[in-house]
Amino acid sequence: MSPIETAETAPEPASKIDLPAHLGGGGGEIPSFDITLRVRRFDPETSAESTWEDFAMTMYGTDRVLDALHKVKWEQDGSLSFRRSCAHGVCGSDAMRINGRNRLACKTLLKDLDTSKPITVEPIKGLPVEKDLIVDMEPFFQSYREIMPFLINTGHEPAKERLQSAEERERFDDTTKCILCAACTSSCPVFWTDGQYFGPAAIVNAHRFIFDSRDDAGDLRLEILNDKEGVWRCRTTFNCSEACPRGIQVTQAIAEVKQAILSRKI
Amino acid sequence: MSNDTIAAPRSAHTPQYKRHKTGRASFEMMAWLFMRLSGVVLVVLIFGHLFVNLMLGQGIHAIDFGFVAGKWSSPFWQVWDLLMLWLAMLHGTNGVRTIINDYAERNGTRMTLKTVLYIAAAVIIVLGTLVIFTFDPCPAGAVTDLPSFCPVP
Numbered sequence: 180m181s182p183i184e185t186a187e188t189a190p191e192p193a194s195k196i197d198l199p200a201h202l203g204g205g206g207g208e209i210p211s212f213d214i215t216l217r218v219r220r221f222d223p224e225t226s227a228e229s230t231w232e233d234f235a236m237t238m239y240g241t242d243r244v245l246d247a248l249h250k251v252k253w254e255q256d257g258s259l260s261f262r263r264s265c266a267h268g269v270c271g272s273d274a275m276r277i278n279g280r281n282r283l284a285c286k287t288l289l290k291d292l293d294t295s296k297p298i299t300v301e302p303i304k305g306l307p308v309e310k311d312l313i314v315d316m317e318p319f320f321q322s323y324r325e326i327m328p329f330l331i332n333t334g335h336e337p338a339k340e341r342l343q344s345a346e347e348r349e350r351f352d353d354t355t356k357c358i359l360c361a362a363c364t365s366s367c368p369v370f371w372t373d374g375q376y377f378g379p380a381a382i383v384n385a386h387r388f389i390f391d392s393r394d395d396a397g398d399l400r401l402e403i404l405n406d407k408e409g410v411w412r413c414r415t416t417f418n419c420s421e422a423c424p425r426g427i428q429v430t431q432a433i434a435e436v437k438q439a440i441l442s443r444k445i
Numbered sequence: 446m447s448n449d450t451i452a453a454p455r456s457a458h459t460p461q462y463k464r465h466k467t468g469r470a471s472f473e474m475m476a477w478l479f480m481r482l483s484g485v486v487l488v489v490l491i492f493g494h495l496f497v498n499l500m501l502g503q504g505i506h507a508i509d510f511g512f513v514a515g516k517w518s519s520p521f522w523q524v525w526d527l528l529m530l531w532l533a534m535l536h537g538t539n540g541v542r543t544i545i546n547d548y549a550e551r552n553g554t555r556m557t558l559k560t561v562l563y564i565a566a567a568v569i570i571v572l573g574t575l576v577i578f579t580f581d582p583c584p585a586g587a588v589t590d591l592p593s594f595c596p597v598p
Contacts, residue, residue, distance in 0.1 A: 372548060405473075407473055411476070
């Protein structure tokens with residue numbers, strides 16, 4: 180008998196810690212439930228109108244909305260289109276409107292939603308829909324590019340890394356968490372009106388550099404955001420802060436940029 | 446065959462990203478700042494106005510033509526009411542301007558609505574200012590319908 184075979188056939192050693200049943204120590208069944216997934220379908224090749232389509236399935240307590248979408252695509256209707264890359268809340272590809280709120284499908288557990296009613300899944304609003312849950316992100320990234328989301332330093336290039344104190348890093352820590360999923364910008368009623376507003380995501384990423392002690396182009400970015408379509412269009416409705424799957428205090432970041440422009444101009 | 450081009454998908458509507466620099470540098474910033482400052486001042490002015498008119502003395506029962514005439518004979522209340530008129534009108538006009546900018550979809554509609562708004566605001570501000578400063582409860586030459594406190598000609 181080879182060592183590998185031994186490892187495969189020998190029973191696992193008993194756990195040294197016995198968890199009581201109420202803490203899940205029994206390793207029992209994962210609860211399952213039946214859900215209806217109501218997806219907003221749009222196929223520009225067949226119809227100019229989008230329609231609701233229901234999918235019924237049995238899912239488990241550990242499943243997320245993304246798993247339900249996968250189940251539809253892999254087992255029921257392969258034509259369902261949506262974006263997802265990492266599927267673990269880091270890449271920001273699968274922001275969608277679930278039960279009327281912008282969230283990441285990969286971070287929303289089905290058991291946290293009301294499974295007695297159909298779970299609605301729509302594309303995020305304010306951006307042109309290309310197919311089903313896929314929207315054209317170009318307007319979003321255009322305003323992101325416009326705020327110059329990269330380090331600009333006019334001094335001499337140091338031989339080693341650019342040093343920064345813990346306090347200086349803390350100043351913009353919150354806004355470094357952005358994953359560019361567009362949940363904030365596509366939840367903003369001002370962005371919905373005409374799509375010309377820079378949007379919370381662009382301002383958050385400008386904030387990340389404006390308050391970075393190593394960056395020298397803060398004035399330039401503040402000038403860009405002092406535009407007619409810049410920070411002054413923000414009405415502090417807090418939709419963005421509520422929508423952010425990373426918990427960034429978006430409205431606060433926008434307010435800090437407003438303050439910075441004011442204190443610079445006056 | 447594979448050389449065939451695939452037609453672009455027909456999106457419901459494609460908002461063109463057409464942001465452009467406007468000449469009015471910092472106008473939106475000043476407008477934003479004005480809304481905050483005028484709002485704070487208006488809270489004081491309006492509640493002061495309501496308290497003096499409705500609560501002090503005989504309260505609401507004292508309000509009549511003579512009460513208003515009496516108030517406007519004092520430069521203090523002239524300035525108070527003038528400030529209230531200008532700040533409230535500009536504050537409200539700027540608010541509606543913002544709403545029009547948000548919700549009017551076509552440039553023509555936006556221009557028309559804003560023109561109407563600015564004319565209306567200008568007329569009310571000019572008329573109100575004129576009334577506050579030229580108000581005369583006992584115009585010379587009038588004989589009938591004069592309030593009782595006017596000197597009998």
